[in-house]
Amino acid sequence: DAGVIQSPRHEVTEMGQEVTLRCKPISGHDYLFWYRQTMMRGLELLIYFNNNVPIDDSGMPEDRFSAKMPNASFSTLKIQPSEPRDSAVYFCASTKTPIEAFFGQGTRLTVV
Amino acid sequence: GEDVEQSLFLSVREGDSSVINCTYTDSSSTYLYWYKQEPGAGLQLLTYIFSNMDMKQDQRLTVLLNKKDKHLSLRIADTQTGDSAIYFCAERANDYKLSFGAGTTVTVRA
Numbered sequence: 001d002a003g004v005i006q007s008p009r010h011e012v013t014e015m016g017q018e019v020t021l022r023c024k025p026i027s028g029h030d031y032l033f034w035y036r037q038t039m040m041r042g043l044e045l046l047i048y049f050n051n052n053v054p055i056d057d058s059g060m061p062e063d064r065f066s067a068k069m070p071n072a073s074f075s076t077l078k079i080q081p082s083e084p085r086d087s088a089v090y091f092c093a094s095t096k097t098p099i100e101a102f103f104g105q106g107t108r109l110t111v112v
Numbered sequence: 113g114e115d116v117e118q119s120l121f122l123s124v125r126e127g128d129s130s131v132i133n134c135t136y137t138d139s140s141s142t143y144l145y146w147y148k149q150e151p152g153a154g155l156q157l158l159t160y161i162f163s164n165m166d167m168k169q170d171q172r173l174t175v176l177l178n179k180k181d182k183h184l185s186l187r188i189a190d191t192q193t194g195d196s197a198i199y200f201c202a203e204r205a206n207d208y209k210l211s212f213g214a215g216t217t218v219t220v221r222a
Contacts (some may be wrong), residue, residue, distance in 0.1 A: 029175075033210075056207075076212045091155070098204065100160070101208075103154035
């Protein structure tokens with residue numbers, strides 16, 4: 001398996017634009033997580049899914065953020081409208097056991 | 113995360129041992145983890161320990177857990193330049209959520 005695949009690796013966008021980050025989990029993993037990493041706040045869990053259903057979205061910062069998982073092999077994290085303070089590295093991770101989560105390479109988002 | 117604390121920086125000479133410390137607050141933590149992040153990469157699981165264990169050794173890595181003091185440490189023996197990275201401590205309670213520390217940047221000098 002190629003691991004967790006995220007796209008794009010880098011995204012630069014203007015304030016106010018919509019941004020969509022994508023994730024393909026490892027096949028057979030039924031848990032998917034979205035994390036955000038910043039210098040100020042470290043790694044924060046935004047939302048996680050089990051069997052494509054959102055289980056806990058308490059970490060989603062505000063209504064501008066939304067996440068979907070239309071099927072077992074694809075998830076999106078959307079920010080609309082984007083703001084400079086959304087600049088961060090966004091990681092997707094997946095797992096099928098509670099022991100280990102496998103992380104993607106991340107998407108570095110810069111909002112100017 | 114505010115529930116997991118670790119020192120931010122560690123500088124170590126090549127060949128010496130590195131010790132990275134972490135404290136956590138959730139007494140219901142079932143698993144505690146050490147992840148490694150190299151520049152521009154995602155997080156890679158190094159090792160983990162179940163909360164009913166005191167120690168776990170895996171090649172050059174030794175994890176010590178003091179559950180009474182809620183203290184976790186990672187010792188890397190014979191530290192190499194390839195060990196330079198950010199190391200994250202994380203805890204997990206009874207759900208699938210991981211709470212991470214801020215990360216310790218380890219710099220290995222020749």
